[in-house]
Amino acid sequence: MVERNWKSLEFLTPPKFMGPAVWLNATTSPFLLTGFPGMEKTHHWISIPLLGVYICILLGNGTLLFLIRKDHNLHEPMYYFLAILAATDLGVTLITMPTVLGVLWLNHREIGHGACFSQAYFIHTLSIVESGVLLAMAYDRFIAICNPLRYTSILTNMRVMKIGMGVLTRASLSIMPLIIRLHWFPYCQSHVLSHAFCLHQDIIKLACADITFNRLYPVVVVFVMVLLDFLIIFFSYILILKTVMGIASREERAKTLNTCVSHICCLLVFYVTVIGLTFIHRFGKHAPHVVHITMSYVYFLFPPFMNPVIYSIKTKQIQSGILRLFSLPHTRA
Structure with missing residues (x-):
């Protein structure tokens, strides 16, 4: 019985070859972030395009949020969901890029455990939120095309708010068990992370403990949430296409499908990058680390970066709003 309890608490005790003081120091030592290994001399140059993209993301998504808030013509469910998407994109960028630029500009590599775990929590939570928002936007298009007469009665402001809160709650609660467990683990391996920001899959590699749950649970989350979201979106577009094909006028069919183009482009951007990252991590073990x-x-x-560009190019209401926002007073007259 005593032996069994000792094994169950194994992850809380120092390895036999380490003294208590050494183990405590290893566990509490800050993590070290990594830029581009072997390319440290070019970090300042690498930071230039990243800074440019960072500024474009802030301006693009910030402009969308400001525009949707100020322009009453955009106070519709579709644009409320777009605002949530823009806020999510801003959140992911603001959480990651200051740390990245700190590594590339100042070689500021140390990050405390609490800060690292918090960053990982928000990064992964907002990734799940983005998937949920894209699902909500697909629901919006489904109701608008397949049940247009009840659109305003179904997607009321209160329902949009509830959907947004549901998406956020689902994501935050699903990621929480992973991050809570990170606080329990001792870290007596190398403290060097493989990115300039904290990711759960990098942190658990440094833990001296049984990480079976932290390896399996993310797979369940991806399948239950991200994959399920994709399947529901795919099925909703089959129904949308079926409805559109029933429209007699060719011009009306094209006009109706055109309202979905921006959302479809955002779906492709998100899921293609998810698939690409997953493919590299799973099957690109022999690829150079810089590729990962x-x-x-x-x-x-x-x-x-692409979401505000897509909606600015493909959505006439956003284009008109931007022109009204930046037009001079005498131009309006």
């Missing part, structure tokens, strides 16, 4: 790092930046920066 670059793909991670693509995953975190490409969707936030």
Whole structure:
């Protein structure tokens, strides 16, 4: 019985070859972030395009949020969901990029456990939120096309708010068990992380404990949430296409489908990067480490960069709103 209890608490005790003081120091030592290994001399140059993308993301998504808030023509469910998407993209970028630029500019590599775990929590939570928002936007398009007469009665402001809160709650609660367990683990391996920001899959590699739960649970989350979201979206677009094909006028069919183009493009941007990152991590073990790092930046920066561009180009209401926002007073007259 005593032996069994000792094994169950194994992850709380120092390895036999380490003294208590050494183990405590190893457990509490800060993590070290990594830029682009072997390319440290070019970090300042690498930071230039990343800074440019960062500024574009802030301006693009910030402009969308400001525009949707100020322009009463955009106070509709579709644009409320777009605002949530823009806020999510801003959140992911603001959480990751200051740390990245700190590593590339100042070689500021140390990050405390609490800060690292918090960053990982928000990064993974907002990734799940983005998937949920894209699902909500698909629901909006489904109701608008398949049940247009009841659109305003179904997607009321209160229901949009409840959907948004549900998406956020689902994501935050699903990621919480993983991050809570990170606080329990001792870290007596190397404290060097493989990115310039904290990810759960990197942190658990440094733990001296049984990490079976932390390896299996994320797979369940991805399948139950992200994959399920994708399947529901796919099925909703089959129903949308079926409804559109029943419209007699060719021009009306094209006009109706055109309202879905922006959302479809955002779906492709998000899920293609997710699949690409997953493919690299699972099957690209022999690929250079810089490829893994670059793909991670693509995953975190490409969707936030492209989403406002897509909606600005493909949505006439957003274009008109931007023109009204930046037009001079005498131009309005």
